[in-house]
Amino acid sequence: MNEDQTLEARTRPVSAAGPVVAAHFLGATAAFVLGEEAVLLLSAHDERRVAVHAGGILAVAADGGGVVTGGDDGNVVITHADATSVVVARDPAGRWVDRVAIGPKGAIAWAAGKSAFVMTADGTPRALELPSSIGGLAFAPKGFRLAVAHYNGVSLWYPQATSAPQMLAWKGSHLKVAWSPDARFLITAMQEPALHGWRLADRTDLRMSGYKTKVRSLDWTASGDWLATGGADQLVLWPFQGKDGPMARSPRLLASAPASVLEVACHPKEDLIAVGYAHGLVLLVRIKDGAELIARRPDDQAVSALGWNADGTLLAFGTESGAAGIIDLR
Amino acid sequence: MTDRIPVTVLTGYLGAGKTTLLNRILSEPHGRKFAVIVNEFGEIGIDNDLIVGADEEIFEMNNGCLCCTVRGDLIRIIEGLLRRAGRFDAIIVETTGLADPAPVAQTFFVDEIVGRKTKLDAVVTVADAQWLERQLHEAPETKNQIAFADVILLNKTDLVSAASLRELEERLRALNPYAMLHKTQRCRVALDAVLGRNAFDLERILDLEPAFLGPVDAHHDHDEDHEHDDHHGPDHRHGQGGLVHHHDEDMRSIALATERPLDPDKFFPWVQDLVAKDGPNILRSKGILAFKDDPERFVFQGVHMILDGDHQRAWRDGEKRESRIVFIGRELPEERIRDGFAACQT
Numbered sequence: 169m170n171e172d173q174t175l176e177a178r179t180r181p182v183s184a185a186g187p188v189v190a191a192h193f194l195g196a197t198a199a200f201v202l203g204e205e206a207v208l209l210l211s212a213h214d215e216r217r218v219a220v221h222a223g224g225i226l227a228v229a230a231d232g233g234g235v236v237t238g239g240d241d242g243n244v245v246i247t248h249a250d251a252t253s254v255v256v257a258r259d260p261a262g263r264w265v266d267r268v269a270i271g272p273k274g275a276i277a278w279a280a281g282k283s284a285f286v287m288t289a290d291g292t293p294r295a296l297e298l299p300s301s302i303g304g305l306a307f308a309p310k311g312f313r314l315a316v317a318h319y320n321g322v323s324l325w326y327p328q329a330t331s332a333p334q335m336l337a338w339k340g341s342h343l344k345v346a347w348s349p350d351a352r353f354l355i356t357a358m359q360e361p362a363l364h365g366w367r368l369a370d371r372t373d374l375r376m377s378g379y380k381t382k383v384r385s386l387d388w389t390a391s392g393d394w395l396a397t398g399g400a401d402q403l404v405l406w407p408f409q410g411k412d413g414p415m416a417r418s419p420r421l422l423a424s425a426p427a428s429v430l431e432v433a434c435h436p437k438e439d440l441i442a443v444g445y446a447h448g449l450v451l452l453v454r455i456k457d458g459a460e461l462i463a464r465r466p467d468d469q470a471v472s473a474l475g476w477n478a479d480g481t482l483l484a485f486g487t488e489s490g491a492a493g494i495i496d497l498r
Numbered sequence: 499m500t501d502r503i504p505v506t507v508l509t510g511y512l513g514a515g516k517t518t519l520l521n522r523i524l525s526e527p528h529g530r531k532f533a534v535i536v537n538e539f540g541e542i543g544i545d546n547d548l549i550v551g552a553d554e555e556i557f558e559m560n561n562g563c564l565c566c567t568v569r570g571d572l573i574r575i576i577e578g579l580l581r582r583a584g585r586f587d588a589i590i591v592e593t594t595g596l597a598d599p600a601p602v603a604q605t606f607f608v609d610e611i612v613g614r615k616t617k618l619d620a621v622v623t624v625a626d627a628q629w630l631e632r633q634l635h636e637a638p639e640t641k642n643q644i645a646f647a648d649v650i651l652l653n654k655t656d657l658v659s660a661a662s663l664r665e666l667e668e669r670l671r672a673l674n675p676y677a678m679l680h681k682t683q684r685c686r687v688a689l690d691a692v693l694g695r696n697a698f699d700l701e702r703i704l705d706l707e708p709a710f711l712g713p714v715d716a717h718h719d720h721d722e723d724h725e726h727d728d729h730h731g732p733d734h735r736h737g738q739g740g741l742v743h744h745h746d747e748d749m750r751s752i753a754l755a756t757e758r759p760l761d762p763d764k765f766f767p768w769v770q771d772l773v774a775k776d777g778p779n780i781l782r783s784k785g786i787l788a789f790k791d792d793p794e795r796f797v798f799q800g801v802h803m804i805l806d807g808d809h810q811r812a813w814r815d816g817e818k819r820e821s822r823i824v825f826i827g828r829e830l831p832e833e834r835i836r837d838g839f840a841a842c843q844t
Contacts, residue, residue, distance in 0.1 A: 189581075203581040224581030240578055264550070264578055281553065301555055301571055319557050319570065341557045341570045359570065359609070360559055381610040 174462040175452075179493045182215075184208055188486020192230035193477035194249035198484045198494050199235045200473070201228045207235060207247050210494065220245045220253050226266040227278070232478055236276055238265030244278045257285065257293060269314070271307030277314055279305055284316045286327040294327045304345035304356065317342035317356050322366075324354075336366050338373060343382070349392040353413050357383040361399060363406075367413060374415060376406055380428060387434045389441070394420075394455060396441045398429035403443050403453055422458045423451050427466070433474035433483075442483055444471025450485055463495055502617040505576075505589045506693055507602050509643045510624035511633055512595035515653040519624060519685035519692070520592060526689060533579050533586040535572065537594045548586055550575050554594060556601045559608060566608065566803055567601040573609050580615055588693065589616065596639040599623075599646040600781065603801045606698075620695035623647035623677075624685060628657040630666055641749045644670060645781050645826050647677045648697035655681045673749050674826060675708035676784075700808050703797040706753070706784055706822045749781075752832055754823040758843040759790035765842040769798075770805065772838065777803030779830060785823035788813070790844045 182200065190201040200208040204224050209216045221239030229236045234246045242262040247253040259265055259280040267279035274289035279302035287293040296316065304317035316323045316333070319341055323333040341359035348355070353374070355365040361381055365374035376397075383399035388408075395406040395414075402424040406414040423429075423443055431444035439455040442463065450464035450471055464471075464485060473486035486492040510516050524532060533548035555571040572591065579589065593602060599621050606618040623643045626633070630652070633640040644650060650670055655663055663681065670679055680687050696702040765787070773780060783800040785807075798807025813819055825835065 187581075224578055226578050226581065240581070266574060266578060301553060301574065303574075319555065340559065341568075359557075359568070359573070 174465060175495050175497070176465065178496045179464070180210075180496070182208070182210060182486075182492040182494065184486060184490040184492045186490050187488045188473045188490065188492050189225060190228035190230070190235075191473040191475035191484035191486045191492070192228075192235055193475060193482065193484065194230070194232060194234065196477070197249040198475075198477075198482070199230070199247065199249075200484065200486050200492050201225055201235060201237060207237070207253075208492075209247075209249065209251055211249070216251045218247055218251050218253055220247055226264055227268040229268045229270045229276075230475075231270045231274075233274065234270075236268050236270055236278075238268040238278050238280075240264045240266075242280070244268060244276065246276070257287060259283075267302055267305045269305040269307055271314070272310075272312065275307065275312065277305050277307065279316070282318075284314070284325070286314055286325075288312075296323070296325055296327070296333065298323060303341060303343040306345045306347055308347050309349055309351050315345045315347065315354055317345040322354060322356060336371065338364050340364070344384075344386060346386060346388070346395075348395075348408055348413075349388050353408065355386070355395065357386060357397075357399075363397065365414075367415075372415070374413065376414060376419070378419075379404070385429075385431045385433075387432050387441075389434045389439050389455065390437050391439055394439070396432040396434055396443075398432050398443075401425060401428055403429055403432065403441065405441075405455065420455075422455075423453045423460055425449055425451075425466075431471050431474045433476055435480045436476050436478060437480050440480075442474045442476070442485075444474050444485060446470045448487065450474070450483075452483075464493070467491075502615060503583065503587070503589055504619035504694065505591060505606065505616050506619050506695075507599060507621045508590055508592045508624070509597060509599050509602075509621060509647075510595070510651075511626060511629070511637070511640060511643075513629075514595075514624040514626040515651070515682075515685045516592055516624050518653075519622075519651065520590065522685060523590065523689060523693070528689060530588060531586045533582075533589045534592065535575055535579075535589065536592045548579065548582070550579070552591075554597065566604045567598075568608055569601050569605045572602065572605050573612055576612050576616060580611070583615070588619070596637060598639060598642050600642070600802055603646070603698075604804055607801065607804045607806065618698040619693070620648040620697040621646050622649045622651065622692045624651045624653050625666075625670070627652050627654045627663065627666055627681075631662075631669070634669070641673060641828075642781065644673045644677075645749050645828075647674060648695055649692055650674070650677045650679045651682050651685055651687060651692070652679060653682045653685050656683045671708070675751055676706070676824060676826070678709050698799065700797050700799065700806065700810060703784060703786060703799065703810065706786060706824050748828045749826075750828075750830070751824055751826045752830055752835060754825075754836065754839045755820060756839070756843050757818070757820050759788055759792075759819070760821055760842050761844050762789045762792070765789070768838050768842050772835065773800060773803045773805060776827075776831065780825050780827040782827075783823065783825045785821070787821045787823075788819040 187203040197211045222241040224240040227238035242259040244257040263280035269277040277286045284296045285293045298318045300319035314325045321337040325333040342356040344357040361379035362377035379399035385398040397404045403422045405420040427445040427447035433442045443451045447466040448469045449466040452461040469487040469489040472488045475484045483495045553571045787796040794809040797810045
């Protein structure tokens, strides 16, 4: 790739009028979720602003069909490409809903305080009380199972069973949680600059450390071979091929820059990663040879959101200051 | 880059007057808007959009050699509040009656986002004049709150005699000579005495005099003048430039001073080692340092094991180049600290 080329000419600029906390695609429509109140929907010829919460938007999850948000108004809302939005749940005590997840067949999970809730697309919510505030939620790739991260570990919950959840213990505050695509490993980002993990077959602990700051963004590559992470001044890729995953192996370090990696988003088909930095740079990084393509030049507006469409032809980005855009890679 | 949002931590025993102070802050017509993080919902009389309930969840964070307790719930609440950053000018965190202020303060040093977008302004402790003596005796957490404070409101002064008030004031000064102390009724004090203090701002470490003293005899060394082998009763006191010591106090302050320049290659390892070993006992530390061959003043401050320091400004012409350090804590190994400090001097 020619380093002098950038994708600027292929970028449709978007002014979000507020910090962008997430960027997703609903089919061909780009959805930019703002820090407060609204989701901005952009289709080929149309731009619509949908009011979804009466205050801050604290959590976002999406599958191709809808964007689920949790707010400080205690509501869980789903927004669709046609600009309709529905309150799917309210916290009974009006607490902040600050974690949400989408699972198989449109199942939605959310957390408020120490309570986790799950609702199937047509069922009643089930609730689980945890011993401490919930730091992260993630549905397993197969089956109907939820990982709930909290202080001192992760609870694995089968919401439709009556048995108590299984606990994977490790001291500290576990925040984001993510399953490997083959469900063999479970990874958490901690408050410390480190990741923790478990090989689920035998509950072996994994520790991935060396970060500069806590890891705010992590994503699996399409092949499942790599876990891309932010939290350093370069892209940190942990290898997950083979039965031992990253154990006793070093990460691959690519795409160094004079700023922290804040956001990572893996291409849905290729082993290619979009990387967003604190100084505004967005790079596309090819794992095979570390080649980099500048998708957005640095301009001191920290990248706060990245999202690919389903076939990897469009990349949406957002920043803390509201500058956003859609890059067309066709 | 926008200014960091100041955060005031309000602490004090139940009933001392925190809620009264909070209500005053929220209702006075100063034009400022606050986000308030409280533990007991429903006590605040004023309708304020941005009141959030917190759970006071503490966890221990291991960050290399640094091990400290952190308010995890505060990190998440502040991240959530930052979504609405345009809607308030400052944050007030109210802690429960027996809370240790240290985890709250430490939280602002360990999280990158919190540290970048907010700044700790001051720890304000409200003490109930009527019950303080008893609380100090029965609840060791009270001493922590006093020793940790930047501002102390000795409240409900109308409920105690003038003599009692004098004694309480001396007791508080003995625990924390460096906090600004105000005697109040119904927490009536000018708001700029509790807000906008910049107490954790390195730029504002101008001097380290005890808050109430006038010119100080910096060379008076307490230990040289008195023998302490024979035990005196609890009301044995002696003055040191107006500062009265209560020798039954396990919580106290140590002040170090020297006009001899410090060797940075000795000082930094010494002070880092000191807070790593004795960190749990050292509640707060502050220093103004004159290094050998360094034209700039270096200032630092610390909370337990966490130290934060930087060059502050050039020494002015004619300004006496002197290093001064203060440690406030319990069971401090004073002799070892003084010896260690002496070894750093050139």
